[in-house]
Amino acid sequence: MSRFKKKKGSGTPAISTASLPDIVFMLLFFFMVTTVMRETTLLVENTLPQASEVKKIEDKSLCSYIYVGAPVSGIQTKFGTEPRIQLNDSFKLAADIQEFVASKREATAEEKKPQLITCIKADVDAKMGLITDIKQELRKAQAYKINYATYSSID
Amino acid sequence: MSRRSLPEINAGSMADIAFLLLIFFLVTTTMDVDTGLVRKLPALPEDEEEIIDDSQIKAKNIYVVLVNAKDQLLVEEELMEVSQLREGAKKFLDNWGKNPNLSDNPQKAIISLQNDRGTSYEMYIKVQNELSAAYRELRDREAQKKFGVNYTKLKGDNKKEIRKMYPEKISEAEPKNVGGK
Numbered sequence: 001m002s003r004f005k006k007k008k009g010s011g012t013p014a015i016s017t018a019s020l021p022d023i024v025f026m027l028l029f030f031f032m033v034t035t036v037m038r039e040t041t042l043l044v045e046n047t048l049p050q051a052s053e054v055k056k057i058e059d060k061s062l063c064s065y066i067y068v069g070a071p072v073s074g075i076q077t078k079f080g081t082e083p084r085i086q087l088n089d090s091f092k093l094a095a096d097i098q099e100f101v102a103s104k105r106e107a108t109a110e111e112k113k114p115q116l117i118t119c120i121k122a123d124v125d126a127k128m129g130l131i132t133d134i135k136q137e138l139r140k141a142q143a144y145k146i147n148y149a150t151y152s153s154i155d
Numbered sequence: 156m157s158r159r160s161l162p163e164i165n166a167g168s169m170a171d172i173a174f175l176l177l178i179f180f181l182v183t184t185t186m187d188v189d190t191g192l193v194r195k196l197p198a199l200p201e202d203e204e205e206i207i208d209d210s211q212i213k214a215k216n217i218y219v220v221l222v223n224a225k226d227q228l229l230v231e232e233e234l235m236e237v238s239q240l241r242e243g244a245k246k247f248l249d250n251w252g253k254n255p256n257l258s259d260n261p262q263k264a265i266i267s268l269q270n271d272r273g274t275s276y277e278m279y280i281k282v283q284n285e286l287s288a289a290y291r292e293l294r295d296r297e298a299q300k301k302f303g304v305n306y307t308k309l310k311g312d313n314k315k316e317i318r319k320m321y322p323e324k325i326s327e328a329e330p331k332n333v334g335g336k
Contacts, residue, residue: 021166024173031180049280053287054190063189068276119191122276129272131279139199149191150280 036060043079043086044069049124051150062115063147064104066097068130069123083126085134094130097137105143121149192283197326216258218247218266222282224273237281244289248321261293261321269328283325290323297321 046069057063067086071079084091087100101118108116118138122131138146220240221229228235230243248264250257258264266286270279294306298317302309306317 017170021169021173024170024177028173028177028180031177031184035180035184049277051192051280051284053192053284053291055193057189057191060189117193119189124275124277126276127272128270128274128276128279131276132270132272135196139196142198144196144198145193146196147189147191147193148280148283149189150284152190 040065040067040086040089042067042072043075043089043091044071044084045123045125046121047124048121049150050153051148052153054150054152055147057117057119057147059115062108062112063117063119064101064143065119065121066100066134067121068126068134070125083123083130085130094133094137097134098141101138101141101143115145116143117145117147118143119147119149192280192287194283194325212263212265213259215256216263216265218244218258218264220266220268220282220286222268222270222274222278224271226275226278228282237278237285240282240285241289241292244286245293248289249293262319265324265326267326267328286325287323290321293321294318 044067046067068083069086070076070081070083071091079091085094085097086092087096092100105113105116120131120134135146138144219229219231223229228237228240230240231247235243244266247257247266248261250259250264252259268282268286270282291306294317297320298304298306298309298313301317302313306314309317
């Protein structure tokens with residue numbers, strides 16, 4: 001009789017949290033593997049245009065990014081309000097693109113070189129004049145594969 | 156062996172440490188996939204002769220799309236809204252010689268796009284998007300007819316066959332600077 005009484009008093013047993021670290025570690029590893037650190041700080045306004053016929057970029061590591069847009073509000077006194085080109089972490093001129101593409105090509109393994117792609121991330125307010133200059137430079141650098149980065153809209 | 160048993164390390168705070176790291180990676184991670192319109196630039200013309208070669212194509216097989224600095228669209232010498240461009244391009248591509256002013260067949264048809272230096276990037280992308288949409292719709296229709304699925308779902312030779320039927324030929328002329336900056 002006393003055996004039955006004992007159980008009544010104890011209430012619900014505490015759930016074991018011993019496996020909690022394991023679960024958290026599992027999640028942690030997932031995020032560690034999938035995470036891609038943002039390499040560049042954006043110095044330009046970058047609102048991408050919308051398009052419906054978009055394709056996904058399979059491998060981001062094969063992408064060289066060219067940012068185009070007006071300098072962000074904090075640095076407009078220094079760099080003006082006209083759209084400019086940003087490569088890596090600084091403003092550059094269109095003439096610097098060839099070197100930029102070449103250095104990316106240098107850093108890529110031989111078998112992956114044909115898959116290299118240049119992503120143009122241009123702001124909606126940018127003018128085609130600047131984009132055309134970029135395209136001409138890319139043609140000179142023989143980087144023919146380009147991608148106009150856009151947000152995807154479903155219509 | 157009379158080794159003194161080591162005191163067990165308290166692993167209770169392990170979860171806290173792991174949580175801390177987890178939250179860090181949760182915050183820094185960006186899950187967004189890059190999407191965009193993929194295009195292939197033409198090689199720079201080696202000499203003058205290659206440029207002249209373009210004029211050999213019959214005028215009716217070229218669909219001229221002009222965008223000016225005010226983002227207005229002139230298609231085949233007529234003003235047009237962006238919303239009409241898709242239908243216009245489809246009509247041109249899918250003509251098969253019926254209308255003598257439009258293309259002979261989709262293989263020969265070329266869309267020539269020319270923009271001003273003052274054209275906005277947003278407008279340019281809109282036009283590019285509508286033109287690709289026209290091709291995609293025609294390809295989808297053909298793929299549905301032949302294989303019962305959309306073009307993007309096709310694989311290998313079937314995809315090639317449809318692509319050969321409606322090759323995406325969008326040519327971009329050297330830009331002009333008419334409207335100023």
